[in-house]
Amino acid sequence: GNSVTQMEGPVTLSEEAFLTINCTYTATGYPSLFWYVQYPGEGLQLLLKATKADDKGSNKGFEATYRKETTSFHLEKGSVQVSDSAVYFCAAGGTSYGKLTFGQGTILTVHP
């Protein structure tokens, strides 16, 4: 099955700093890759996704590129805001039923 490894947190940044959260995966075949965000006390929201190699997912200033050669899907944002403080989950999905494998999550805190 698939497995996903995320950069350990927590990550603490100042507002307008550059963000990178690393994510690597192992899989048989070529899974779709996702980043989800979870705000305190809430469920998960899809942040972005990529379905094949070299695809770039982007949303709300966040980007991640599906790198087959390095089996990675690192999340980046050029200038974080306080409102980006949340938990970020990388996930891989590989079946038509949509079963996902999640990374352990990375807590991001952005200070003013």
Add this chain to the structure above:
Amino acid sequence: GAVVSQHPSRVICKSGTSVKIECRSLDFQATTMFWYRQFPKQSLMLMATSNEGSKATYEQGVEKDKFLINHASLTLSTLTVTSAHPEDSSFYICSATQRGYNEQFFGPGTRLTVL
């Protein structure tokens, strides 16, 4: 589109009682629904996968007699925690997808506290 709701959002119950959590897809037919459990500051742990009209498939280590899952229609799945105990206290999240899709749509979660 693709909205999933959960009810209740929070529930507090006494030890030994049973609690039912509902998960609904509001604007699409969910052929498959997933139930997750999340402990504080941890990742989501998949508990079971349910396909409409079929018995749920439970992940290893999840007690099927304790966590009863029913997916009787294409828009509703329920998770019943039977004879709940304090160690069952957790955040339970459902998600839903359609056949042929590989994206899941998540509900807002249900916070269960067992006293």
